Amino acid sequence: xxxxxxxxxxxxxxxxxxxxxxxxxxxxxxxxxxxxxxxxxxxxxxxxxxxxxxxxxxxxxxxxxxxxxxxxxxxxxxxxxxxxxxxxxxxxxxxxxxxxxxxxxxxxxxxxxxxxxxxxxxxxxxxxxxxxxxxxxxxxxxxxxxxxxxxxxxxxxxxxxxxxxxxxxxxxxxxxxxxxxxxxxxxxxxxxxxxxxxxxxxxxxxxxxxxxxxxxxxxxxxxxxxxxxxxxxxxxxxxxxxxxxxxxxxxxxxxxxxxxxxxxxxxxxxxxxxxxxxxxxxxx
Numbered sequence: 001x002x003x004x005x006x007x008x009x010x011x012x013x014x015x016x017x018x019x020x021x022x023x024x025x026x027x028x029x030x031x032x033x034x035x036x037x038x039x040x041x042x043x044x045x046x047x048x049x050x051x052x053x054x055x056x057x058x059x060x061x062x063x064x065x066x067x068x069x070x071x072x073x074x075x076x077x078x079x080x081x082x083x084x085x086x087x088x089x090x091x092x093x094x095x096x097x098x099x100x101x102x103x104x105x106x107x108x109x110x111x112x113x114x115x116x117x118x119x120x121x122x123x124x125x126x127x128x129x130x131x132x133x134x135x136x137x138x139x140x141x142x143x144x145x146x147x148x149x150x151x152x153x154x155x156x157x158x159x160x161x162x163x164x165x166x167x168x169x170x171x172x173x174x175x176x177x178x179x180x181x182x183x184x185x186x187x188x189x190x191x192x193x194x195x196x197x198x199x200x201x202x203x204x205x206x207x208x209x210x211x212x213x214x215x216x217x218x219x220x221x222x223x224x225x226x227x228x229x230x231x232x233x234x235x236x237x238x239x240x241x242x243x244x245x246x247x248x249x250x251x252x253x254x255x256x257x258x259x260x261x262x263x264x265x266x267x268x269x270x271x272x273x274x275x276x277x278x279x280x281x282x283x284x
Contacts, residue, residue: 014278021274024267031264035084042077047232049073057250067252069242078234079256085235086264089150089219090212096154098161098208105165106192106200110173119162126159132218139227146229149222153215161207168200175199202279206272213268220261236261 016022034041050072058068066075108119138152172178173196181191222228223237231238236257243253 011278015274018270018274018277020270021277024270024274027263027267028271031083031267032087034080035087038080038084042074042080044074044077046073046078046081046234057246057253059250060252066256067250069239069253070246070250075239075253075256078239079236079260081234082236082239082257083260083264085146085229085233086216086219086261089146089153090216090268092150093153093157093215093219094208094211096150097156097158098204098211100155100158101161102165102197102200102204104158105162105167106169106196108162109166109169110188110192110196116166120166123159123162126156129156131156132221135218135222136225136227139222144222144227144230146233146235149219149228153218157211157215161204161211164203164207165197165200168203169196172196172199203276206276206279209268209275210272213265213272216268217261217265 050068053068053072055070057070058064058072060067064074064076066079068074069078104119104123108116134156135152138156139148142148142152169192173191177199178191178195181195186194219228219235220237220240223235224241226238226241228237229235231242239257240254240261243250243257246253
């Protein structure tokens with residue numbers, strides 16, 4: 001226990017040296033808190049229309065901090081609720097494909113042989129498919145929704161984490177603590193879930209952090225194309241889609257959701273870089 005606590009302290013000390021990673025962690029926490037408190041922080045119902053503006057988007061003001069769209073909906077409220085969608089997709093999709101990748105990769109690396117060959121050929125097939133176009137096709141076939149986005153991204157991006165986990169398992173199964181567990185008669189399932197996976201989590205956490213940024217960007221792209229989150233639900237992607245017609249007359253409709261997407265994606269990327277350096281035993 002003391003050794004684990006000491007390791008965590010060392011990781012935190014190294015992480016703190018990366019100022020951009022610390023700032024990014026703070027911004028991500030702000031986004032997460034905003035998502036949880038969206039009903040409290042949003043001054044208006046994000047789907048509430050105000051047609052008294054005659055379909056003319058209103059610029060930012062004290063009444064509407066981010067302005068309104070052509071339906072009179074408050075963009076600040078929609079942006080806050082859009083944070084929920086983006087983080088739900090990011091964490092949900094990454095949680096699915098990391099779970100698949102960690103389990104399959106550990107099994108593949110530990111057992112080897114025919115099991116390893118089957119899993120690796122499956123991952124080769126997934127890696128050979130242009131994932132984004134595959135997701136587009138699936139979204140066309142199925143009714144677009146936030147849950148479909150999560151499931152489609154989650155079940156089409158597991159090949160990379162599987163290969164990374166396999167590499168970790170191949171190395172760890174030769175470790176002394178694994179050999180000791182085998183000598184005491186521990187079964188493969190016990191060794192995989194109690195020894196290999198816990199000791200391989202450092203690179204997997206970094207991969208997951210970077211994956212959240214990619215999943216959020218993919219959701220925004222799908223929603224922008226009309227194949228993601230559907231209105232009246234608010235997402236940053238469909239806010240950008242709605243802004244296309246008003247780029248010259250109401251640029252704020254695109255600027256604010258665009259800035260939010262940029263901030264959250266950059267924050268997760270910097271956080272991933274910081275965690276990678278913190279977990280690396282070669283860094284001081």
